Amino acid sequence: MTVRRWARAVRWYLRELTGEAEYDRYCQRHLRHHPLAPVPTRREYQILRTAQQENRTQGRCC
Numbered sequence: 187m188t189v190r191r192w193a194r195a196v197r198w199y200l201r202e203l204t205g206e207a208e209y210d211r212y213c214q215r216h217l218r219h220h221p222l223a224p225v226p227t228r229r230e231y232q233i234l235r236t237a238q239q240e241n242r243t244q245g246r247c248c
Contacts (some may be wrong), residue, residue: 209228209231212231
């Protein structure tokens with residue numbers, strides 16, 4: 187494995203681990219389904235995501 191491929195793999199892993207890639211996927215999906223609506227900023231996305239998680243009615247173990 188070359189150094190460049192190794193660096194790309196590490197970068198991908200870290201982005202997935204921290205959730206940074208999730209925002210990018212959200213932006214792509216948002217543009218595909220709502221092309222005329224403005225894309226929320228990363229901060230607005232985090233606020234929406236947190237509110238959605240808190241409002242879920244599914245049971246939790248903790």
